[in-house]
Amino acid sequence: MSIGHTLLGLLEKGPRHGYDLKRAYDERFGQDRPLHYGQVYTTLSRLLRNGLVEEAGVEAGDGPERKRYAITDAGVTDVEKWLSTPEKPEPYLQNTLYSKVVLALLSGRDAGDVLDTQRSAHLVTMRELTKRKAAGDLADQLICDHALFHLEADLRWLELTAARLDRLKTEVVR
Amino acid sequence: MRALLEATNLRKSFGPTPALDGAGLSVRAGEVVAVMGPSGSGKSTLLHCLAGILQPDSGTVRYRDAELSSMPDAQRSELRRTDFGFVFQFGQLVPELSCLENVALPLRLGGIKRRAAESRAREWLERLEVTGVADKRPGETSGGQGQRVAVARALVTGPSVVFADEPTGALDSLNGERVMQLLTAAARETNAAVVLVTHEARVAAYSDREVVVRDGKSREVEPAR
Ligand SMILES: Nc1ncnc2c1ncn2[C@@H]1O[C@H](COP(=O)(O)OP(=O)(O)OP(=O)(O)O)[C@@H](O)[C@H]1O
Numbered sequence: 001m002s003i004g005h006t007l008l009g010l011l012e013k014g015p016r017h018g019y020d021l022k023r024a025y026d027e028r029f030g031q032d033r034p035l036h037y038g039q040v041y042t043t044l045s046r047l048l049r050n051g052l053v054e055e056a057g058v059e060a061g062d063g064p065e066r067k068r069y070a071i072t073d074a075g076v077t078d079v080e081k082w083l084s085t086p087e088k089p090e091p092y093l094q095n096t097l098y099s100k101v102v103l104a105l106l107s108g109r110d111a112g113d114v115l116d117t118q119r120s121a122h123l124v125t126m127r128e129l130t131k132r133k134a135a136g137d138l139a140d141q142l143i144c145d146h147a148l149f150h151l152e153a154d155l156r157w158l159e160l161t162a163a164r165l166d167r168l169k170t171e172v173v174r
Numbered sequence: 175m176r177a178l179l180e181a182t183n184l185r186k187s188f189g190p191t192p193a194l195d196g197a198g199l200s201v202r203a204g205e206v207v208a209v210m211g212p213s214g215s216g217k218s219t220l221l222h223c224l225a226g227i228l229q230p231d232s233g234t235v236r237y238r239d240a241e242l243s244s245m246p247d248a249q250r251s252e253l254r255r256t257d258f259g260f261v262f263q264f265g266q267l268v269p270e271l272s273c274l275e276n277v278a279l280p281l282r283l284g285g286i287k288r289r290a291a292e293s294r295a296r297e298w299l300e301r302l303e304v305t306g307v308a309d310k311r312p313g314e315t316s317g318g319q320g321q322r323v324a325v326a327r328a329l330v331t332g333p334s335v336v337f338a339d340e341p342t343g344a345l346d347s348l349n350g351e352r353v354m355q356l357l358t359a360a361a362r363e364t365n366a367a368v369v370l371v372t373h374e375a376r377v378a379a380y381s382d383r384e385v386v387v388r389d390g391k392s393r394e395v396e397p398a399r
């Protein structure tokens with residue numbers, strides 16, 4: 001996730017202190033990974049250098065936490081551009097599980113076991129997300145669904161591979 | 175905890191190739207078990223044997239202290255009516271009856287008077303958020319509404335085990351999820367166990383653990399913790 005763009009987007013509603021920004025970010029997007037203060041201030045100073053934010057008042061005392069930041073016109077343009085540019089679809093061509101399956105087949109181990117173990121681990125995580133979704137608000141539901149659909153895709157691949165292990169084996173060990 | 179329902183070493187053939195080849199499964203009271211596996215692997219056959227709908231060629235199915243395969247047919251059907259509930263992918267409601275009458279039907283068959291049966295049926299329709307279709311026939315409802323009515327009908331008698339075979343198979347994700355939430359929440363409240371056949375991981379994620387069936391053999395997976 002582009003932290004810079006996200007902070008810029010949060011600044012569009014009005015100027016904020018770095019501390020407020022961190023809180024707003026964590027509340028909406030932090031989920032399991034809240035920002036460090038260090039990240040907030042290095043990001044803000046980069047945005048400042050690039051003219052995307054400007055200082056909007058400094059309270060008495062010193063230290064970065066006294067400053068308020070406001071988005072500039074260039075910053076707004078930058079957010080707009082970011083929002084209208086599609087995210088690059090992940091190619092998903094690097095796949096550890098595929099490598100494990102092939103190596104298991106090559107070494108005469110049970111590749112089915114590799115897949116079974118993975119299915120079970122995926123389902124454990126999916127159960128946790130499903131419980132969290134049931135207890136959460138709409139934001140939680142959307143975030144958990146995103147994760148659940150991705151894990152489900154892994155499992156669909158896994159089932160398809162399980163069904164084609166015999167064929168894969170003949171091709172791999174040839 | 176001792177199993178409520180336990181199948182061991184089931185074999186069943188419908189011709190030369192076995193549909194079940196040593197499959198087994200044990201279900202404890204109140205737990206939700208997902209039965210997963212590829213198409214044709216024997217999931218539905220396993221469920222039908224567990225529920226006493228099909229007789230296995232060999233192997234045992236024990237429910238509480240009774241052995242299902244040695245029971246007379248009439249006693250087995252009686253057990254299915256009193257202790258088991260069923261939800262299938264589709265086509266399980268009686269088309270000529272209203273949804274309310276459909277849900278009340280298992281109670282009526284158990285000898286409960288119409289008014290009492292229908293008032294309990296209405297409570298279940300409420301719980302599944304489909305009171306609006308009470309007076310409609312199943313053919314006049316949407317897929318999602320029909321499945322909720324079917325869940326209400328499966329649970330209305332307070333069964334110990336609910337057998338669900340692809341209960342969300344014909345629904346879109348949002349409706350499927352809602353049906354799963356309602357089904358598992360209601361089952362947990364009434365301490366009913368659920369045997370849930372599904373090939374969808376997101377549906378299986380509503381279970382407590384999964385059993386994988388492949389080529390008529392099953393593999394029970396204890397929840398990793
Ligand atoms: N009534 C039947 N008559 C003949 N063959 C049957 C019958 N029921 C099942 N079979 C066969 O037994 C095997 C297992 O079928 P089953 O319906 O249990 O699979 P399943 O795992 O439920 O598949 P799906 O995911 O497609 O529903 C299949 O080869 C199927 O063709």
Ligand SMILES: [Mg+2]
Pocket residue numbers: 217218219339
């Ligand atoms: Mg089936």
